[in-house]
Amino acid sequence: MRRLAIPILCLMAACVPSTKNEVPGRNSPVATALPPMKTFATQRGGGVNRPNSQIAQDFLDLTFQMESGRPLPWLTKFEGPIKVAVTGQAPGSLEGDLARLLARLRSEAGINISRAARGEEAQIIVEAIPRKTLQKAVPQAACFVVPNVSGWSEFKRNRGNGKTDWTRLSNRKKATVIIPNDVSPQEVRDCLHEEISQALGPLNDLYRLPDSIFNDDNFHTILTGFDMLILRAYYSPELRNGMTRGQTARVLPAVLSRLNPRGNRASNAGANRTPKQWNDAITSALAMRTSQSQRAASAAKAVKIAQAQGWKDNRLAFSLFVQGRVTLGSKPETAISAFVQSGNIYKQLYGASVHAAHVNTQMAAFALSSGQLDVAIRLTDEGIPAARNSSNAALLATLLMIKAEALEASGRDEEARRVRLDSLGWGRYGFGSERNVRARLNEIKALAPRRVRS
Template sequence: MPGNSGDIPSRAATPSPADIGSIKLFSVPRPTPPMRSNRDIARDFLDLSMQLESGRQLRSFSRFEAPIRVRVTGAPPTTLLPDLARVLHRLRSEAGIDIDHAGSNAPANLTIQAVSRAEIRRHLPQAACFVVPNIDDISQYRRARMAGRTNWSSLTRRDKIAIFLPNDASPQEVRDCLHEELAQAIGPLNDLYRLPDSVFNDDNVHTVLTGFDMLILRAYYAPELRSGMSYNQVAERLPALLSRLNPRGNSVASGAISSTPRAWIQAVQTALGPGASYGQRQRAASQAVSIAQTMGWTDHRRGFSHYAMGRIAQSTDPAAAQKHFSAADAYYRQSPATAPHRALTASQLAANAISQGRGDVALMLINPQIEVAERYENAALLATLLLLRAEALDLTGRSSEAKTVRLDSLGWARYGYGADWAVRAKMREVAALNPLKSF
């Protein structure tokens, strides 16, 4: 769900029986390199790096100037350390950043503290996780905030940063928070809805750092830049810097899209975020679609507006919801950068096809998206697609194959949804779509 807009970068807010199966993990990352013009990427870099999510402009560029050493405190879940090792390796190899675990007795300048979701929401009610400068324990947050020490806009250099992650969420939610908050702890603090291929986007479609994100972080730590630079100083150095790091972007024509108005951002956050009534969500989603139409958008933001409207309408007007999901898919299919967006929409369209007993249609929708969910490392989506595929196979008389697919989904569901009860709930939810079954 989209996070709240503000000055604190955040990501918007057990053992199991043997028959659920072992947790599955993704192996080799397969990031897609950015396919945009360097001119457009320079604009993205400046907007990401020189302002906060609230829209407040930053006076100076800031980053770590010393090697980054990371420690983990609190009560981390078992999947956190392997996921951390994996993303640190990517940051070293893909972004060229000097970042690693701190030794057992060595000092660290970046602390990842694993605490309960309740503890996180005590400090930021709408956040799933967040990142703060100048402290290393969540118990210090309130006092530091009152003293103004957590103010990102006053930083000219990063020396001590803390990330607070939930230790009682699903493994995927913890990993997703880790990727986004770690990237913001060391790099850009802003999120931009106009980016279709980045975790620096509050639609949360991307769950792990992308090829675009790694280019932004590589540029962030390039020798041409340093902490304390002004907007104009950074802007002057970006063209040559990006030409060096991303030569393919020199030959791509500019395709810059318009900025996203605050009214649309607020509408989407109300529609899909926490705390609003159904009526408020419905009105907000309708407003998002209306703004997207008025702006003349044909990009992923128009698609996401319809996707949000479909999500809201599902429980009261399934037919209208499907029209919005189909509209979303039509906009998403116009660009290869929105492959994960299409996969999310396909799961909604396939669920409707299954509920109508059209297993063959559901299979056509699902099958191409399984590889997409794997490539973008979205285990929750992958598990859902596999469970939907199992029901579609049952509807087409392929029960033996359906059983195999259903079993294959469970390990991904363990990572994507977490606890045994959550996995079983998802299985029941998907099975209930099948008109051949009664519950």
């Protein structure tokens, strides 16, 4: 299940401290005509840089436990060719993104998967329904996958009984992916990647994974090289339906050695287990319906737990990132300190990654709001390549919009016009409707100081 994501930026007045004393006025809303939507013609999963011993532990934890914490007694997967059908009122962008995803699953994961012909039986059904209808049934989900049913109606009839219980499966014969049909093209694509991959393979998410969509931090939005390796191993002939965790653990090292020879090296101890208290604190901090004070307290608790655990990995960085997000409006000094620490950890671990780009987006928005135009431009320039390489149009558009406003406020009008035009094309994919694109553009416009006069 893909959880509802926190917005990329908290840009409303309640989230960004006022700078009225420093910046006397704001620019008026933008009336720029929107260009055609831009899309990512190619999507790259990237390499896998971790030792196979760590990947094996990740595979086992992903495969033999659900997100809820319920254990799965044995491995289950589809046998034979897998056909995918689309039902409901699918948005126009779905077909192209689905075709690209299935092509990647065939080439990178070695899975025999393709679109079902008209009238042909499908093993995976993708049904598109209104978001309101979806969330009435599963309030915290952006989209989800359910086994043993052939669509939304059958899911509703069998919800809560044993037929749709993943823990009772002995193999996989049918699954339905439920996605919203009235959201942005990027959100539809992201749901396809996460839910089809879970229909095929692991059902768990692990916050400790820095390079995977099997992670509820939602930094990665499409299947990565790590994810494709996990799925390739999942569908290797050595792994069969009904194998227990112990049986899988015995054959997995040889499978990974064959599929990922670069990973055949010694490693330091892998990441330790994540305590439930930390997961609960992060979940509470990200809960949009929780009070601001409770979210801030939960974020602080997550940071405290991460530090007490001695973590130096992405879990500490994400704890600090969340703390920055939820305290930006009430305690800007705490927020900026948290963002700086988070960004430093991400950069030390992964360089100019999509993780660091998310932090840079927050910092650049704050810099723009406080009139630090050169800083805003530098931070966006650092984040733009990672956003582009990770095929995250919403993040890319936001960074470009911030940069455009900083350029315009600096008097660099022609550069600002080009960058803004680029941002709008990506915004149409990342945010969806023209109304949503203009809303984001005008939110960022409202942060910018008036032009600096020479």
